[in-house]
Amino acid sequence: MFVPFLIMLREGVEAALIVGIIASYLVQTGRGRALNAVWLGVGAACLLCLATGLKLHRAAAEFPQKAQELFEAAVGLLAAIILTLMVFWMREAAQSIKARLHGRVDEALSRAEGGGLALAGMAFLAVAREGLESVVFLMAAFSQEDLGWQPAIGACLGLLAAVAIGVAVFRFGRRLDLRRFFRWTGVLILFVAAGLLAGALRSAHEAGLWNGLQATAYDLSEILPLDSLAGTLLAGLFGYRDAPSLGELLLYLAFLLPALALFLRPAAAGRRAEKVQNA
Amino acid sequence: MPDLGLHAARARSSRSRSSRTSVLASLVATLALMAASGIAPALAADPPLVPVTVTAKGCEPNELTVPAGRVTFLITNRSSRALEWEILKGVMIVDERENIAPGFKQRLTTNLAPGAYEVTCGLLSNPRGKLTVLNPAGGTMPAAARPGAAELIGLSAEYRIWTLQALDDLTRAVAAKDRASSRAALLHLAPLERLAAPQAQALQAALARPDGDPGAAAAAYAVAIRGLSPAPQELLRGLADTARRLAAADAAEAAALLVAITAPAGHLLPLVKRADPALGEQLDRQLAALALAVQAQAPLEQASLALAGDLARLPGVLGLG
Numbered sequence: 001m002f003v004p005f006l007i008m009l010r011e012g013v014e015a016a017l018i019v020g021i022i023a024s025y026l027v028q029t030g031r032g033r034a035l036n037a038v039w040l041g042v043g044a045a046c047l048l049c050l051a052t053g054l055k056l057h058r059a060a061a062e063f064p065q066k067a068q069e070l071f072e073a074a075v076g077l078l079a080a081i082i083l084t085l086m087v088f089w090m091r092e093a094a095q096s097i098k099a100r101l102h103g104r105v106d107e108a109l110s111r112a113e114g115g116g117l118a119l120a121g122m123a124f125l126a127v128a129r130e131g132l133e134s135v136v137f138l139m140a141a142f143s144q145e146d147l148g149w150q151p152a153i154g155a156c157l158g159l160l161a162a163v164a165i166g167v168a169v170f171r172f173g174r175r176l177d178l179r180r181f182f183r184w185t186g187v188l189i190l191f192v193a194a195g196l197l198a199g200a201l202r203s204a205h206e207a208g209l210w211n212g213l214q215a216t217a218y219d220l221s222e223i224l225p226l227d228s229l230a231g232t233l234l235a236g237l238f239g240y241r242d243a244p245s246l247g248e249l250l251l252y253l254a255f256l257l258p259a260l261a262l263f264l265r266p267a268a269a270g271r272r273a274e275k276v277q278n279a
Numbered sequence: 280m281p282d283l284g285l286h287a288a289r290a291r292s293s294r295s296r297s298s299r300t301s302v303l304a305s306l307v308a309t310l311a312l313m314a315a316s317g318i319a320p321a322l323a324a325d326p327p328l329v330p331v332t333v334t335a336k337g338c339e340p341n342e343l344t345v346p347a348g349r350v351t352f353l354i355t356n357r358s359s360r361a362l363e364w365e366i367l368k369g370v371m372i373v374d375e376r377e378n379i380a381p382g383f384k385q386r387l388t389t390n391l392a393p394g395a396y397e398v399t400c401g402l403l404s405n406p407r408g409k410l411t412v413l414n415p416a417g418g419t420m421p422a423a424a425r426p427g428a429a430e431l432i433g434l435s436a437e438y439r440i441w442t443l444q445a446l447d448d449l450t451r452a453v454a455a456k457d458r459a460s461s462r463a464a465l466l467h468l469a470p471l472e473r474l475a476a477p478q479a480q481a482l483q484a485a486l487a488r489p490d491g492d493p494g495a496a497a498a499a500y501a502v503a504i505r506g507l508s509p510a511p512q513e514l515l516r517g518l519a520d521t522a523r524r525l526a527a528a529d530a531a532e533a534a535a536l537l538v539a540i541t542a543p544a545g546h547l548l549p550l551v552k553r554a555d556p557a558l559g560e561q562l563d564r565q566l567a568a569l570a571l572a573v574q575a576q577a578p579l580e581q582a583s584l585a586l587a588g589d590l591a592r593l594p595g596v597l598g599l600g
Contacts, residue, residue: 003361003380065375065387137378140385151380206365206372214370219403227361243403 004141004154005161006232011130011137012162013236017192018079018126020166021185024173025086028181034120041124049131057139068132069207075129076200080193082122084259087186087193091263134159165236186263188237194256195239198248205245213247326351326388331398331408333379334358338400338408347414351388356381358401365399366391366410425598426550431511437546438514442468446501453497459531461486461493466535468504469524470517470543475503514543515593522587525569526580533573540586541566547593555596562589 019042026034134155141151173181204210221242224231234240241248326349332339335358356362356379365375366389373396374389393414397407426434449464465482472479478500485493509517518540525536544566552559565586572579593599 007361007378007380065377133378137380140379140383151383206375208371208373211369211371216403221360221403225360 002154003227004137004151005158006227006229007137008134008155008158009161009229010158010226010232010236011134012159013165013233015127015130016162016166017169017236018083019123020169021173021189021192022123024170024181024185027170027174037120038123041120041122042127045124045127045131048128049135052132053135053139056135066207068136069203070209071132072129073200073203073207073209075125076196076203079122079125079129080196080200080255083189083193083196087189087263091182091186162236187260190256190259190263191238194252194259195235197255198239198241198244198252201248201251202241202245205247210247213245213250215246217244217246217249219243328353330355331364332357333362333364333401335401337405338398340408341400341406342409342411343398344411344413345391347391347393347412349388349390351386352376353384353386354379355384356401360401362401363399367397367399367407368394425554430550431597431599434511434543434546434550435509435514438543439508441542442471442504442507446504449497450501453493458486461497462531463535465500466532467539467542469521469536469539470514471504471507471509473517473520474507474509474513475500478503511597512594512599515547515590515597515599518543518547518593519587519590522583522590526583526587528579530573530576533579537566537569537573541570550597551593554598558589558592558596562586565589 019038023035023038026032026038138152138155141155173185201210205214219242224234224240224242226232226235226240226242231240231242239252244252327346328351329343329345330353331343332355352364354362354364354376359381361381362379363375363377364379364385364387366373366387373391374387376385376387379385391410391412393412396410396412398410400406400408445464445467448467449461452460452464465479465486478496482493482496482500485491485496521536521539525533525540528536544562548559548562551562565582569579569582569586571577572582
């Protein structure tokens with residue numbers, strides 16, 4: 001019962017994190033009305049997963065793992081790119097804010113063509129990506145006669161916990177003031193994006209597209225296994241893997257370190273000018 | 280979560296909402312197509328079921344042997360950790376099943392080509408299992424190395440062109456009353472003789488009579504040969520027969536019989552070399568040695584019989600049963 005809980009928690013946290021961050025971005029920047037599109041994306045993804053699950057169940061078929069990996073690789077890459085662009089774009093936007101001019105951010109958001117649409121699409125893809133993985137798992141969970149309802153209960157609890165984490169991210173995000181919010185969610189998103197990127201590489205390998213640098217970088221599967229609570233949460237938040245390949249680790253670091261340095265570099269002219277004004 | 284921030288949602292303009300909806304709808308459609316196209320092949324006839332259990336120490340059994348084609352593995356996780364079961368070819372993942380929780384069973388249906396594979400067995404530190412995939416002949420030679428249907432049709436087509444040219448030579452030599460060339464042309468078609476035996480014997484008899492006219496017998500033979508469309512197996516059997524005939528041939532016959540073997544070999548050997556490189560090289564050497572022996576009028580018996588033996592192996596090597 002515990003492992004089904006953890007698996008659903010992991011898939012759920014990964015989706016909830018992205019949806020929660022997008023939702024709090026929208027609310028923070030006075031674009032709460034765009035949340036509608038986000039929920040539409042989430043709902044569509046849930047329906048897709050449900051339909052896929054029912055269809056597979058009725059056909060008594062297995063999910064074609066290679067197709068799934070290909071889908072996950074493409075979506076992971078797309079998500080990493082969009083999240084990164086969003087973070088840096090909001091960083092610039094936040095710097096141009098004097099005091100609390102939400103309107104400017106709103107303007108920045110609406111100036112970028114289809115910004116809301118991109119966010120809704122992100123929500124859809126984030127949920128569909130993790131959801132399809134969960135479908136495979138839940139189908140297996142419901143077909144284990146000898147274990148009764150335990151795995152199913154565990155899985156549902158895991159999903160609920162993931163939703164709770166998503167809500168917490170959302171509420172926490174909404175309570176922070178704008179500058180700190182952008183700063184801390186930005187850092188968190190960069191970790192998430194690095195994890196997504198490394199995950200996309202792994203999926204590409206599992207889909208048969210990429211076969212280089214497959215030596216194991218390190219093996220912590222005895223100390224901090226992926227299917228422990230801590231491992232699961234770290235995986236959801238930072239893309240932690242207990243035994244990544246060299247390629248995954250290199251990609252993770254090659255993305256994360258420069259991105260963090262760029263993101264956290266002291267803002268040059270903008271911030272100084274603002275300080276003068278505030279003083 | 281749905282109660283969050285919806286207060287402002289009603290102000291949404293219907294135009295942008297509909298464009299959004301259509302994009303999402305198309306995304307859903309794409310994904311549904313993706314899922315459907317991937318599932319369809321899995322609905323074919325039931326493949327063999329191969330159970331494998333993963334414990335904390337490794338796979339049980341640790342060595343699996345399965346027939347090529349579609350196979351379903353029933354993976355039981357008896358370890359205490361969630362499991363990812365992968366079939367590997369080198370570092371390449373051929374297929375896998377993820378998230379098998381402890382105590383769970385999951386199925387993995389996959390299509391495997393003949394060859395040697397490894398499977399992961401739980402923890403990274405556990406020894407990997409061996410998976411051997413056999414072709415119908417019981418070997419692990421990949422099916423891809425065997426000639427495809429199109430290549431075999433190509434082989435037959437090339438041989439048909441050669442046959443028609445040899446028949447032209449025969450008709451011309453008979454019309455010119457050149458008995459030596461007529462006999463040689465007849466021998467050039469030796470691999471097909473078995474399939475038109477009565478007409479071949481009649482023509483041989485006519486050519487043997489110093490006073491007779493072989494024209495009618497040659498025409499009948501040409502009609503019989505033109506009407507043939509030998510399958511690759513029949514051609515291979517004819518070649519082995521011809522090699523056996525070469526063992527007992529006199530000098531004049533030997534040169535013509537060797538031509539009868541080497542002409543189709545030009546198209547056949549590349550296919551053999553791909554399926555069984557060693558055998559292909561050996562046939563090359565035997566044909567070269569025989570050509571030298573025929574030229575030098577040296578004894579041919581041993582080399583010819585060895586060639587016949589190797590040619591007789593070709594149907595199996597080329598997957599022609």
